Amino acid sequence: MDSNVFTFLVGGKAGEGVKKAGSVAAHIFSSLGRHIFQMDDYMSLIRGGHNFSVVSTSPRWISSHYMKANLVVNFDKRSCETHMNNIAEKGIMVYNSDEQELEIGVGIPLTSEAEKYPMKNLMYGVGAVAILSAMIGFKKDQLNQIIRSEYPRGIEDNIRFANTIYDIVSPDCGAKFPLEKGDKKRSIIPGNVAISLGAIAGGLDVYYGYPMTPASTILHTLAREAENFGLAVVHAESEIAVINMAIGSAFTGAKSMVGTSGGGFALMTEGYSLAGITETPLLVILSQRPGPATGVPTYTEQADLAFALTAGHGDFLRIVASPRTVREAYYLTSEMLDLVWKFQTPGILLTEKHLSESSMTVEIDLEKSKWAEPKMHKDGDYKRYLDIHDGISPMLFPPSNQIIKWNSYEHDEFGITTENAEMISFMHDKRNKKLETLIEYLKGLETVKIIRGENPTNIFTYGSTYMSVLEALRYGRLNPTTIAPIYLSPLPTWELKEFKNQDNVVIEQSSTGQFTKLLEEKAGLKIRNTIKQYDGRPFDPIELSNKIKEVL
Amino acid sequence: MKDLKTYAEITWCPGCGNFGIFTSVRNAIPLLEEKGIKRDNIVITSGIGCHAKIFDYLNLSGFYGLHGRNCSNSEGIKIANPDLKVINFSGDANGLAEGLAHTMFAAKRNQDLTFILHNNSVYALTTGQFSPLAEKGWKGPSTPRGSYEEPFNPISLMIEAGATFVARGFAGDVKHLTDLMVQGVEHEGFAFIEVLQPAVPYHKWEEYREQIEYLEKEPDTYFEAMKAAKEKHKFTIGIFYRTTRPVYHKELYGEYNPIKKRLSKETRIEKIHKILESK
Ligand SMILES: Cc1ncc(C[n+]2csc(CCOP(=O)(O)OP(=O)(O)O)c2C)c(N)n1
Ligand code: SF4
Numbered sequence A: 001m002d003s004n005v006f007t008f009l010v011g012g013k014a015g016e017g018v019k020k021a022g023s024v025a026a027h028i029f030s031s032l033g034r035h036i037f038q039m040d041d042y043m044s045l046i047r048g049g050h051n052f053s054v055v056s057t058s059p060r061w062i063s064s065h066y067m068k069a070n071l072v073v074n075f076d077k078r079s080c081e082t083h084m085n086n087i088a089e090k091g092i093m094v095y096n097s098d099e100q101e102l103e104i105g106v107g108i109p110l111t112s113e114a115e116k117y118p119m120k121n122l123m124y125g126v127g128a129v130a131i132l133s134a135m136i137g138f139k140k141d142q143l144n145q146i147i148r149s150e151y152p153r154g155i156e157d158n159i160r161f162a163n164t165i166y167d168i169v170s171p172d173c174g175a176k177f178p179l180e181k182g183d184k185k186r187s188i189i190p191g192n193v194a195i196s197l198g199a200i201a202g203g204l205d206v207y208y209g210y211p212m213t214p215a216s217t218i219l220h221t222l223a224r225e226a227e228n229f230g231l232a233v234v235h236a237e238s239e240i241a242v243i244n245m246a247i248g249s250a251f252t253g254a255k256s257m258v259g260t261s262g263g264g265f266a267l268m269t270e271g272y273s274l275a276g277i278t279e280t281p282l283l284v285i286l287s288q289r290p291g292p293a294t295g296v297p298t299y300t301e302q303a304d305l306a307f308a309l310t311a312g313h314g315d316f317l318r319i320v321a322s323p324r325t326v327r328e329a330y331y332l333t334s335e336m337l338d339l340v341w342k343f344q345t346p347g348i349l350l351t352e353k354h355l356s357e358s359s360m361t362v363e364i365d366l367e368k369s370k371w372a373e374p375k376m377h378k379d380g381d382y383k384r385y386l387d388i389h390d391g392i393s394p395m396l397f398p399p400s401n402q403i404i405k406w407n408s409y410e411h412d413e414f415g416i417t418t419e420n421a422e423m424i425s426f427m428h429d430k431r432n433k434k435l436e437t438l439i440e441y442l443k444g445l446e447t448v449k450i451i452r453g454e455n456p457t458n459i460f461t462y463g464s465t466y467m468s469v470l471e472a473l474r475y476g477r478l479n480p481t482t483i484a485p486i487y488l489s490p491l492p493t494w495e496l497k498e499f500k501n502q503d504n505v506v507i508e509q510s511s512t513g514q515f516t517k518l519l520e521e522k523a524g525l526k527i528r529n530t531i532k533q534y535d536g537r538p539f540d541p542i543e544l545s546n547k548i549k550e551v552l
Numbered sequence B: 001m002k003d004l005k006t007y008a009e010i011t012w013c014p015g016c017g018n019f020g021i022f023t024s025v026r027n028a029i030p031l032l033e034e035k036g037i038k039r040d041n042i043v044i045t046s047g048i049g050c051h052a053k054i055f056d057y058l059n060l061s062g063f064y065g066l067h068g069r070n071c072s073n074s075e076g077i078k079i080a081n082p083d084l085k086v087i088n089f090s091g092d093a094n095g096l097a098e099g100l101a102h103t104m105f106a107a108k109r110n111q112d113l114t115f116i117l118h119n120n121s122v123y124a125l126t127t128g129q130f131s132p133l134a135e136k137g138w139k140g141p142s143t144p145r146g147s148y149e150e151p152f153n154p155i156s157l158m159i160e161a162g163a164t165f166v167a168r169g170f171a172g173d174v175k176h177l178t179d180l181m182v183q184g185v186e187h188e189g190f191a192f193i194e195v196l197q198p199a200v201p202y203h204k205w206e207e208y209r210e211q212i213e214y215l216e217k218e219p220d221t222y223f224e225a226m227k228a229a230k231e232k233h234k235f236t237i238g239i240f241y242r243t244t245r246p247v248y249h250k251e252l253y254g255e256y257n258p259i260k261k262r263l264s265k266e267t268r269i270e271k272i273h274k275i276l277e278s279k
């Protein structure tokens, strides 16, 4: 184990502040100047069940949580049973001694102490923070300061409770895990906040959504920030309404975005196709959870790739890109917003629960954000679908003294419905030209991330799985060349040519290997082996590094 | 182009009720201009069906949407730029079958739109199947033994859903219909105008003309309006309900305009910087 990595895992029932305890722990680590990665595992319910939060931290950049934790804090028996195997070598497990007696671990009477306070259920999280603080050698005043800022409801009770727990832990376990300081304090955000802020930076005006995990927190984040940034954020009656409203807004020149998961996007596909023929710039955030159908709402998967690449009936240009990290989610969202406006076509930012809802320390160079700006009509008589060399017709928005007609039927250049044979093929050709234009443009962007290594086998991966792979390689001290396409449609085949006759392995989270098929079919790559995980859980870096070792 | 007509070839059947609606809109626009509503600010949307072809024929800007979904396009237009006056053309299948939820929710939200429902009581473009407004027993290609469903009452349905201007007109009375359209567009809020629109392959004009009656008095209250909507027969035309209620976009952001007042990139970046600092 990398001795600089420290992992804290806290588990209990929904409603006991498990996730909050995880994020307070993350802030404690980042206040030490360390990097963090926080993954929350929760069930689709509001009270009860079993939830846990894992936070891994290191003085260097860290791109995954580890499922072997140095400190495990369990609020209840179920958590203890679940996490028996998640204790790292020389790790400590804390259990609730009011619920059970164990041979190993440190028993703390969490329930009987919490019951002394009116908000007893909310005390468990505070207790976890106190346990962590004692074990990493925080002084009581440091602990109190944290409690004050992070648990403002019932401050005095919280502090008293935290101190009681701290005093129980300290004699035997105080300062067991002293943590080396990192270089500076960084912001901690989850992927969906990065996506929301990236969209705002890119020029977002309106956002429409219908709640669906793991995309809902984009709706929540933007609704919260609507007034601050002058956005219109609307929770509509269905995903069908959502996409059609967004398209209506785009017709007025508003930078529109929608967000959903697989099931919601399935409802949006007719509208997605509408955006194709009307040449509506529209960005869809598609955050995947395991499917098919309702699938597993609060877990992760990468099985909507093939769907995203072909969604919507008919021939039209679809742009699909997938961010690898939380930081990249920020840049890529603004870049995608810019691209859909430049090329007047719909696009998908494809991501997963693992990126949407995991938090990381980030440093973002805000100046690098893109700003969506369409090609505008200058003067003279306006034709919405004017055919010019690059296929991109200049835009104009109402109110205007020109007539601007966007049409869902096949249409002529002015925008009037047509059934004329020549015009039908003419318009297909006009729209198809945009692909060539787009490819030329993408050649100037970073569309594939390649990290050169020494091992003769290459590893292909994409999306948030990239982060798991990097951490696994670092853990296992493995050094293959890693190739992660950011753009998936069009697939940057011009960047992948050199790997054609090499030995390639894919790592992805789809049971049928959708990404593998894409690389084989579109880039003509030979893939020797695919490492897959499709149990809803992200890869654990230690397990993954063993699997990689087997195939290298 | 002259008379608000485009160069598109008109393909409605001769004698189609849609002509009366087409003429009424073209009459209403100059009247609205006289009242200070700029033509440049008027945009139209259509769904799919015979009714929707009006999109191609009217020389006005707009969005020709999907079957059943143009009401959502209209809402998105209004939300993004509230300066625009949206006239939404819908068929009875478009607005009350495929798009029922959107129509109900637009009324519930009191979206500031004018919703014109071309009621020909059939799916005309798809060869005359029964529609949500067809009489029970309508024999169409999908219901050869007659339909089994009672029709909706669109007037009471829309009052109940939250529309703040609800009227019925007749494609055969252009003057009356023009006046309803002018009032509907002027009304701040969701204005629903059902238009009795004979489709010649399926109906006879005489049957409409014989039964048309004018509502003698505009009801004053919600209950009077509901009573009239329920008790008067469905060839009764006039304004059934009119009230005031805050419109959706003003509830959302007050006297704002997301496009015209868009924050600059620099201001956004500054604010994002502050947010990140606090995380
Ligand atoms: C999603 C979808 N389903 C079905 C159709 C086929 N369709 C076209 S028009 C129409 C019905 C039109 O009826 P209505 O809205 O009453 O318009 P009318 O033709 O009577 O004016 C249907 C079902 C379609 N275009 N899209
Ligand atoms: S079928 Fe009916 S609605 Fe369609 S054009 Fe003919 S008359 Fe008009």
Ligand SMILES: [Mg+2]
Pocket (backbone or CB within 6 Å): B049, B091, B092, B093, B118, B119, B120, B121, B122, B123, B124, B131
């Ligand atoms: Mg109809």
